Amino acid sequence: MLALLGLLAVPHVQAGQRCEDTALTPATLQSAMSTAQRVTAELDRRGIQVAVLGRVGQDLSKYGLKYSHAGFVYRESPAAPWQIAHLLNTCGTSNSDLWYEGVGNFFLDDMFSYDALVIVPPPATAQALLARLPQGNVLRSMHDKDYSLVAYPFSTRYQNSNTWVLETLAAASARDATLGNREQAQAWLKMAGYQPSEMELGTFTRLGGRMFKANVAFNDHPNELRYAGRIRTVTVESIKRFLMSRNEGWTVFEIPARP
Template structure:
């Protein structure tokens, strides 16, 4: 592509993030819920998970308006919610801690890099722009295995710092929040801490989400935003999302249920 053609192509692209983007942003980027509303939403889900015996759950929020999301996707950011003892200034209480992969904020960490962050249900809900979240409740045995992985060195070892909005779950070049969640699920399911074995098993058993994108966006997107890297893609753009992780876990008897949870009120 010559310089003139490139400039014309750039001018034709929308100023906003291309619709193929997912979301692994920290809380605060969305303004849909006030802090009290986010806290109430988080508390309601905590109570629901507790009644279902959810020691470890996988929760997915919509960090982008659904009208701007790729076809077939309703949720963007996934994380683990773990019920455990939480230290406070006054002692200790029981509640849910949230384990996330977040992309950099462009200040302390570049946006095409990521970090593992533990925060809380209110933080998680503050990042939502919709009034529902999706939940995958693993089987009791998978909850036990997931907790063991989260509390082990394997959890951090599976982190790939290079952030990709549409990271390929079958490659180890880039990662986003949902491919990280899938990697931890794979470690627990197959009881391995070998990243290469995880990739082999996923290629055999996991059916990814396919992101439909026009050729121009695929070509120019990475030039505009490093997070849109597609150098790990060969053919259709594939990634992991709630819509592909939930059936994978159900088909392999790794989950007890999956469901949508609506914000009360």
Template sequence: MAPGDAVIRAARLAALLTAATVTVAVPASAHAATFCDRPAEINASEQDRQLQVVAAVRDELDRIGGAAVLVSRSGTDLSRFKIQYSHSGIALRDSRNGPWSVRQLYYACSESQARLFDQGLAGFLLSAGNTAPTRMSLVALPQNGGDRLAEAALDNRLALALLSPRYSANAYTFSTRYQNCNQWVAEMMAFAWTPHAAASSASASASASASASASASASESASPGAGTAIAAPTRAQAQHWLAALGYDPAPVVVPSHAIMFAAQFVPLIHTDDHPVDDLYAMRLRVSTPAALETFARRQWPRARRVEFCAVDRRIVVRRGWEPLGADCRPGEADEVIPLI
């Protein structure tokens, strides 16, 4: 296999390992271009289809209510890996960026570091580019769980304290060396849902607060939230709480050694944070949208999942934890919304 082919395959595998799309148009380097370029332009018909999905999702969010909802979307076609969602964020009813704006981590390529972004639902879905089918899922939390997650996510100082500027598409779940988009969400959940987490984080080091302050000055895209007096935790604390809460993502099986080889050439893929045994087994523990949804359900058994899938000339809406199949064929209990 030529080195160029290996890089291309690694880019695809990085998407498998939950690489986020980014909002910066100018890539930091030629190697990073695969990750950094905006998605391909979509035609007016496709854009209209995606906006109709967004309208259906917004209607559902308004019915659900609550302060925070876990949202996930499709992106790069990962069907060969039987993975349908690649990117998650926290939709916040009371975001100052607008109702149900999604707070999430993206890799800002022009700055060569990760940042937090607040993005409306339309931008959240449209940033995935042209996907077929188009998928979005929501996990609605009971009031206590949603309120606690919203309070944490809207606190800029706290949200930035759990942000690492060092991005890796395949970041290991229990290492602070790197971070990917879904890992930030997982750590926010851990802080919000761990009993007495706020009290136990009062002893967080002053360096964490200083880091959060520095990140805030460099992350103007994170809109001001409902600030609280909660002490800023460290990522190590958040991962300790994740483990204590039983967070255990199903391993992502890497189908070839290409990703290990190509990590030498692609700066957004790393293997030096993963346990050696996992590398040899080609089974990497990485935070994915599916892992986040499973975690949310475990913590809050009354959480509800709603899935939207636009295919052909219809949107299939499924309420329940049994996911739609690859072809999004509706079941008897599913709602079908004709696309206009």
């Protein structure tokens, strides 16, 4: 495995949330485990073996977005435990790594809410993902340790968590080419019509992010967009929109938080 998180520890990794040492409370643990149980029970009920799973790690409503971070939820056989494979940023740095962990851990990272989004691939893509996900060396072909929260989707200078998910999906979905690296995945995504989400950020926000946060960079964005404050990046919403537009049999459903 690439890495393993302890069940009762809050790790020094993040996917866009605050990077702080936070005591794990019984209420947080209960919410995370309850959400994991609801998610895996619904996957079992529907006979799903692999999917993209989105969580609400922070409030992005001012950008018209709900889900902030995605990973792959899967199990290698009906008797195997459920796992998450996703990319996380090392706190206080511009580096990232790939992590395998339990579904409960996926919902421990200071959630804004405990809603979950599930994007289910068509059979051919599901089989391709199940062949890739247990193989760390294959997953790393689409991984870049240089991290930026707002990485531009058509540049290989940085990568964020959702970019890695999208590029891995491209490699598993492509039927007309074999995609072995990020450059090839991005070329395929551009040809296939992928459109990132666009967020309008003021000058102060952009300069503040670059000066005070190691995990935020804007210098991979085209100048004409960056100087206008139009920041385009991969979001869970843009992944969902792209996959559903392809008419290949992808399905989407939400698992709401319990009141």
